[in-house]
Amino acid sequence: MNCKNCYTELEEHDDYCRSCGGRVVRNRLTFKNLFEHVSETFFNYDNTLLKTFLTLFRKPEAVIDGYIEGTRKKYVNVISYFALAITISGLYMFIINKYFPEVMDFSFMSAPGQEEFQKKNMAFVQEYQSIIMMLYVPIYALMARLVFFNIKKYNYTELLVVFLYIQAQISIASAIVVVALAFIGLNTSILGVATLPLMVIYSAYCLKRLYKLNTLDIIVRTLLFLVVLGITLFIITIIMLGVMFFTGELQEMFEAGKKAAEEAAKTKSAN
Numbered sequence: 001m002n003c004k005n006c007y008t009e010l011e012e013h014d015d016y017c018r019s020c021g022g023r024v025v026r027n028r029l030t031f032k033n034l035f036e037h038v039s040e041t042f043f044n045y046d047n048t049l050l051k052t053f054l055t056l057f058r059k060p061e062a063v064i065d066g067y068i069e070g071t072r073k074k075y076v077n078v079i080s081y082f083a084l085a086i087t088i089s090g091l092y093m094f095i096i097n098k099y100f101p102e103v104m105d106f107s108f109m110s111a112p113g114q115e116e117f118q119k120k121n122m123a124f125v126q127e128y129q130s131i132i133m134m135l136y137v138p139i140y141a142l143m144a145r146l147v148f149f150n151i152k153k154y155n156y157t158e159l160l161v162v163f164l165y166i167q168a169q170i171s172i173a174s175a176i177v178v179v180a181l182a183f184i185g186l187n188t189s190i191l192g193v194a195t196l197p198l199m200v201i202y203s204a205y206c207l208k209r210l211y212k213l214n215t216l217d218i219i220v221r222t223l224l225f226l227v228v229l230g231i232t233l234f235i236i237t238i239i240m241l242g243v244m245f246f247t248g249e250l251q252e253m254f255e256a257g258k259k260a261a262e263e264a265a266k267t268k269s270a271n
Contacts, residue, residue: 003022003024006019010024021073052075052076053169060205060206065210068154068161078161082167084172085172086130089175092175092178095182096182133167140166143229147224148211153210154210162207166203170199170203
């Protein structure tokens, strides 16, 4: 008998392959053993997925430093975890858009006349969510190199691993919380904005433990990180406005704002 994964020859009594570690499956697939496999994979406390998710909250350095230093079996590897986060985020967007569209209504943040622009912006973010998630990681890693310029613990590639884990954890946790609150009927229209500080705090918490910093040091570096992020977002905004100017969307937005202001003025005078 050979392993069905790597074709290594096995003994009759082997339950796992001694070469690749794959489990030896002798029974045909049935609903019963399929359910048992799913339960074992996703709901067993000792499985690597749940262990990875919980440990990234309790002791993130165990997962992240462990992977960087070569521990690749104890927790879910970084690429698989990030891919899972993208999948969950896609499922999350489907559920929210289909059953709880009010969650994605950020019109309360828009100036008069910019509601349509806000809708287009959100539609763009939803359509290219996976790409945007992937683009965040190299940008954050580069910013971390600047903020932690005097600490040489991680190179740029290792910082990519750090932020792949952090970004994946934030995405998975956010999706779970938002969908859970929506299902129990709580108003979550401003939850996305409210959770931004929590995301910053969690990222700072992870970096504090990874770099072994004291509280004052991580606060100062977090503030510096936010300044660099603000400058980065300003540059991105300028680029986006330039693109909108050349495509004509900027003029449309100004005209819509002017029209909305005129209608508001007419309504006020009529009252």
